[in-house]
Amino acid sequence: MPSTQAAPTPETPVKDMKDIVALCKRRGFVFPASDIYGGINGFWDYGPLGVELKNNLRDLWWKRMVTCPPIGPDGHPVQIVGLDSAIIQNPKVWVASGHVGGFSDPMRKCPKCGHFVRADHLWNILFSESEWVNSLLQVFEPHTGRIDTPAIMNWAKGKGKKLAPNLAVVKDPEVVMSFLATRVNGQPNAPLEIQEIVSHLATAQLNATGLQDPCPRCGGALEGESTFNLLMHTYLGVSATEDDKAYLRGETAQGIFINYKNVMDSSRVKVPFGIAQTGKAFRNEVTPRNFIFRSREFEQMEMEFFCHPSEANMWFDFWVSERKKFWEDLGLKTDNLLMREHEADELVFYSKRTFDIEYHFPFNGFDEKGNKQFGELEGIAYRTDYDLKQHAEHSGQRLDYLDPERDNERYVPHVIEPAAGLTRGVLALLCEAYTIDPSRPSGVYLNFHPKVAPKKAAILPLMAKDGHPEKAEKLYMELREEFAVDLDIKQNIGKRYARQDEIGTPFCFTIDGQTMEDDTVTVRERNTMAQERIAMSKVADYLREKMRA
Numbered sequence: 067m068p069s070t071q072a073a074p075t076p077e078t079p080v081k082d083m084k085d086i087v088a089l090c091k092r093r094g095f096v097f098p099a100s101d102i103y104g105g106i107n108g109f110w111d112y113g114p115l116g117v118e119l120k121n122n123l124r125d126l127w128w129k130r131m132v133t134c135p136p137i138g139p140d141g142h143p144v145q146i147v148g149l150d151s152a153i154i155q156n157p158k159v160w161v162a163s164g165h166v167g168g169f170s171d172p173m174r175k176c177p178k179c180g181h182f183v184r185a186d187h188l189w190n191i192l193f194s195e196s197e198w199v200n201s202l203l204q205v206f207e208p209h210t211g212r213i214d215t216p217a218i219m220n221w222a223k224g225k226g227k228k229l230a231p232n233l234a235v236v237k238d239p240e241v242v243m244s245f246l247a248t249r250v251n252g253q254p255n256a257p258l259e260i261q262e263i264v265s266h267l268a269t270a271q272l273n274a275t276g277l278q279d280p281c282p283r284c285g286g287a288l289e290g291e292s293t294f295n296l297l298m299h300t301y302l303g304v305s306a307t308e309d310d311k312a313y314l315r316g317e318t319a320q321g322i323f324i325n326y327k328n329v330m331d332s333s334r335v336k337v338p339f340g341i342a343q344t345g346k347a348f349r350n351e352v353t354p355r356n357f358i359f360r361s362r363e364f365e366q367m368e369m370e371f372f373c374h375p376s377e378a379n380m381w382f383d384f385w386v387s388e389r390k391k392f393w394e395d396l397g398l399k400t401d402n403l404l405m406r407e408h409e410a411d412e413l414v415f416y417s418k419r420t421f422d423i424e425y426h427f428p429f430n431g432f433d434e435k436g437n438k439q440f441g442e443l444e445g446i447a448y449r450t451d452y453d454l455k456q457h458a459e460h461s462g463q464r465l466d467y468l469d470p471e472r473d474n475e476r477y478v479p480h481v482i483e484p485a486a487g488l489t490r491g492v493l494a495l496l497c498e499a500y501t502i503d504p505s506r507p508s509g510v511y512l513n514f515h516p517k518v519a520p521k522k523a524a525i526l527p528l529m530a531k532d533g534h535p536e537k538a539e540k541l542y543m544e545l546r547e548e549f550a551v552d553l554d555i556k557q558n559i560g561k562r563y564a565r566q567d568e569i570g571t572p573f574c575f576t577i578d579g580q581t582m583e584d585d586t587v588t589v590r591e592r593n594t595m596a597q598e599r600i601a602m603s604k605v606a607d608y609l610r611e612k613m614r615a
């Protein structure tokens with residue numbers, strides 16, 4: 067069934083993804099990649115503010131992991147070191163990790179228009195993205211699931227013809243409607259699920275084929291499921307033979323496992339310890355979708371934590387609660403987060419336990435009962451010793467550990483992996499921050515925590531004369547070494563406030579006539595729009611304190 071977009075109330079207007087995407091483009095957060103050439107599916111460029119936001123999130127993660135890691139159960143900071151490994155490695159890495167053999171998605175092809183769709187996402191895509199299904203759903207108003215034959219026939223011969231030319235009911239309305247009538251007449255009191263009706267409308271030859279699933283693009287009957295490897299590849303050197311084939315990394319994690327020995331040999335870490343890495347990953351996603359949520363080039367923030375097998379469960383619990391706290395500290399509301407432990411039948415074969423941290427993105431919508439739906443933001447997996455053992459076997463190198471703290475016990479460490487999406491995290495921050503407020507000129511503001519906001523403050527001379535710009539520039543020069551600040555001189559002050567609201571700047575410092583007399587400025591706080599006066603000499607302290615809060 068379609069996830070009804072939301073159960074809106076006057077107090078909590080619906081956040082519409084279309085508006086968020088439009089603001090991201092208008093204000094320079096995220097642009098479609100290759101925009102002037104019509105874009106390229108699954109790729110995005112980060113504009114002047116987007117790159118600041120992304121860097122801020124990455125830096126906060128790095129600080130929390132590497133430069134100022136959390137206090138462990140023994141009361142001491144845990145040990146974590148950083149790494150930046152190459153995107154392209156020896157292809158054997160991806161054979162050993164299992165990605166060449168098994169990193170695949172189920173997909174289905176439309177033989178009519180050539181479109182591919184992820185089999186496990188089909189009905190979500192049909193109900194949230196398909197133009198013809200959206201148009202067809204209007205025919206079922208008020209969503210009773212009952213069939214209005216003349217209305218469907220009208221649709222098939224009109225809008226349907228344009229939007230879904232290969233849908234069975236469009237090509238052969240009378241035959242399909244008679245199938246449907248048989249089905250309904252069989253159960254007069256049981257209205258069909260909309261999903262079932264859509265399948266019937268896609269089925270021209272029920273007896274020969276059984277119910278068909280339609281293509282979200284043209285309505286054609288989809289072929290059966292096949293698997294599709296997600297690794298992207300390239301060829302190194304000039305000859306471009308199969309021997310020169312190399313893979314773009316599908317996750318940052320493998321770069322960590324293959325450097326485990328180098329890090330152990332070159333630094334003074336002792337188990338338990340972690341290695342952290344952020345950077346690009348590439349997946350040839352069958353259906354990249356939902357803006358930057360699922361793209362083909364994206365960024366990850368992953369940490370592999372190596373520990374004694376007997377302590378793995380304890381560290382797993384530690385990292386699950388630590389990672390939840392991280393997202394909450396950045397401003398994601400607890401009731402927009404869901405901690406979901408994987409059922410046994412959902413676990414990948416090498417994982418003993420996995421927790422997903424899920425976020426309520428606007429496109430996840432609500433179920434029929436009005437409950438929020440969620441999408442994955444980060445996974446925390448207990449990966450056992452699988453990866454190190456695989457790489458030991460395939461490389462012929464010893465990757466076990468001689469533990470001086472445990473009577474020189476020799477073992478292969480077990481691994482707990484908190485694996486987050488950096489670009490998906492940016493989307494969560496944008497969605498959380500997006501606040502509709504019809505009372506202000508911008509109609510909307512981004513409620514970023516000062517720590518993540520791309521600009522921490524704007525300095526606004528009230529007038530472009532009378533010494534205001536010079537004073538503003540002086541303050542700007544004092545602050546810019548430490549804070550990302552904007553100096554904005556032109557336009558009327560209302561328009562400048564509106565712009566800063568829309569890009570999520572938490573504070574505006576205004577230089578006015580009184581500043582010229584007593585060196586004080588007005589601070590305008592973004593969320594409340596409240597204003598107070600503080601001494602110009604106290605502005606840096608003021609910002610420092612707000613950033614810490």
Ligand code: GAP
Pocket residue numbers: 316317318319349351358359360361362363364365366368442443444445483485486487488489490491
């Ligand atoms: N090393 C484990 C691993 O890569 P994953 O669940 O496939 O696990 C981790 O990826 C995180 O990376 C996800 O929780 C998600 O935030 C992000 N991610 C995965 N695929 C993505 C995609 N196609 N686009 C954007 N982010 C993605």
